[in-house]
């Protein structure tokens with residue numbers, strides 16, 4: 001899909017076609033998009049956990065209880081190494097979450113380009129998710145997304161006008 005059309009068409013999907021499996025080829029395509037994302041100092045601190053196993057998905061409901069989430073064909077956990085990521089010398093700002101956000105957005109857009117639905121999820125219990133997925137302590141689970149073919153076509157959510165968010169010359 002043409003890029004401007006793609007960013008207009010992507011939606012958060014909260015209903016998946018459970019009868020339509022997602023091939024490993026498609027999963028690899030969206031993972032590859034995340035791999036190509038830029039990161040501060042090119043450190044590439046992002047890690048992705050791909051979950052297909054029904055039992056593990058079911059267990060993840062303890063972290064985020066929405067049925068449309070834990071029953072989706074695939075779940076991807078976006079994780080980042082907060083020790084390895086770049087830190088700004090002036091104020092020790094850690095780029096880990098920024099790096100993760102860029103990679104995850106690449107992944108979500110690549111999925112939409114393949115006709116797949118996703119939904120960025122942050123309102124999960126990170127302690128439960130990290131324990132369940134056996135994530136080491138220096139790695140933070142920042143976001144989760146279901147991945148599957150959409151079984152809904154939600155209307156676009158409203159966005160602020162450009163004039164509300166753009167400041168010319170000075171804020």
Ligand SMILES: Cc1cc2nc3c(=O)[nH]c(=O)nc-3n(C[C@H](O)[C@H](O)[C@H](O)COP(=O)(O)O)c2cc1C
Pocket residue numbers: 010011012013119120121122123124156157
């Ligand atoms: C950082 C972030 C966290 C989000 N967390 C959740 C979440 O926990 N649960 C959920 O259903 N949607 C979540 N969303 C999806 C937003 O609600 C959604 O992106 C927003 O309403 C705009 O809708 P759209 O994605 O369809 O354009 C999150 C989105 C972002 C970017």
